Amino acid sequence: xxxxxxxxxxxxxxxxxxxxxxxxxxxNHDAMYWYRQDPGQGxxxxxxxxxxxxxxxxxxxEGYSVSREKKESFPLTVTSAQKNPTAFYLCASSRAGGGxxxxxxxxxxxxxxx
Amino acid sequence: xxxxxxxxxxxxxxxxxxxxxxxxxxxxAFDYFPWYQQFPGKGPALLIAIRPDVSExxxxxxxISFNKSAKQFSLHIMDSQPGDxxxxxxxxxxxxxxxxxxxxxxxxxxxx
Numbered sequence: 657x658x659x660x661x662x663x664x665x666x667x668x669x670x671x672x673x674x675x676x677x678x679x680x681x682x683x684n685h686d687a688m689y690w691y692r693q694d695p696g697q698g699x700x701x702x703x704x705x706x707x708x709x710x711x712x713x714x715x716x717x718e719g720y721s722v723s724r725e726k727k728e729s730f731p732l733t734v735t736s737a738q739k740n741p742t743a744f745y746l747c748a749s750s751r752a753g754g755g756x757x758x759x760x761x762x763x764x765x766x767x768x769x770x
Numbered sequence: 771x772x773x774x775x776x777x778x779x780x781x782x783x784x785x786x787x788x789x790x791x792x793x794x795x796x797x798x799a800f801d802y803f804p805w806y807q808q809f810p811g812k813g814p815a816l817l818i819a820i821r822p823d824v825s826e827x828x829x830x831x832x833x834i835s836f837n838k839s840a841k842q843f844s845l846h847i848m849d850s851q852p853g854d855x856x857x858x859x860x861x862x863x864x865x866x867x868x869x870x871x872x873x874x875x876x877x878x879x880x881x882x
Contacts, residue, residue: 698872746813756802761813
């Protein structure tokens, strides 16, 4: 099956801890993205990567970090510097970057800070 | 300039009725306008998309109407069904830009 997997589905974190969210795709897509979704708001871009070993900040990158060491993987770390990390996190990929290629989304990870 | 405004925030429609969701944008450089459908606890999935060289695109019961001069576009769901109950997001982007700019979403409930 081709697609995007995110793990875990639910994640609980204590204040002051860093956590890493996994995103893997087997679609052979070059571009990958991380979005944050809060109730009543649209998806907001955290980071994106158009090729391996390269990534750029999105609109709300503060308190987050990413890496892109492999084409199929784009993990997101939520650091203790993120003031309000409780949210639904969505990973996406597209054949190429540029915004006009169809983005395919994973099932999401719901992060709750206790 | 990058914002996409979506309305209404929520919508209740009877089975068989027409659901209409509207979006407006400011940046005239946008040239790609997709709609995404999201069911609870799932990631969004592309429903239908349009480029500004056409005023309407139809796929089954779903139609996008596009008004370039007004900088508005809308999603029409004909013969709405309970299975259409979901959150719908409009989005916009431009060739060469990094990613999509999403509207705030519309929660649609189709009553049987």
